[in-house]
Amino acid sequence: MAFDTDSNTIARDETHDLISSDKVEGTAVYNRQGEKLGTVTSFMVGKRNGRVQYAVLSFGGLFGMGEKFYPLPWDTLTYDTDKGGYMVDLDKDRLEGAPSYDRGNEPTYDRAYGERVYGHYGLAY
């Protein structure tokens, strides 16, 4: 498929393209160079507005040791049907400098954190 530059656009015939929240984990994330950056570990969803605000990418580590979690603002992601995963326009260097955390050290997803994450990716919070 052609990459959709507006991830909020949804064709009428794609509205059945749903994923259950308990099956989100493990979805692959690629960059535009075709490199697999890691996998989605969870979505962070607005309890009220029902919108995914971040996909949390995990990568690195061996048997879970050294693994890092990177919240990616939803608007940085495009779903690629052919690959069955998300694509993000992000090289590995930029990702490695991005806000991240270790397992068990989840941040408070408040405004200050949101501004830091969005800012890193050049987005307005």
Add this chain to the structure above:
Amino acid sequence: MAFDTDSNTIARDETHDLISSDKVEGTAVYNRQGEKLGTVTSFMVGKRNGRVQYAVLSFGGLFGMGEKFYPLPWDTLTYDTDKGGYMVDLDKDRLEGAPSYDRGNEPTYDRAYGERVYGHYGLAY
């Protein structure tokens, strides 16, 4: 809190009110009479648009036997901070007549199914 009649409205200071997709399960759902109808088992999320289309409510059954799953269109739900759960304007009789399925018999969430579910709740798909 006052019930918010527009579940898509989100106050600026509530934007940190996020839930991880792997912690959605178990959130209580109440009706306006204060009866607990069941709990959320999962959200069904648009892979592309990042919007929750349904919260799947489960109830009934003993040790998982006889348990039924009811997809509720997102717009029928309001998050109630005080209760820490969702509120839906739905009496038990209407819920019992709603489209539902058994464990292991998940429907295809296509347009036809969406129209049937939304129609039951008086919503346009």
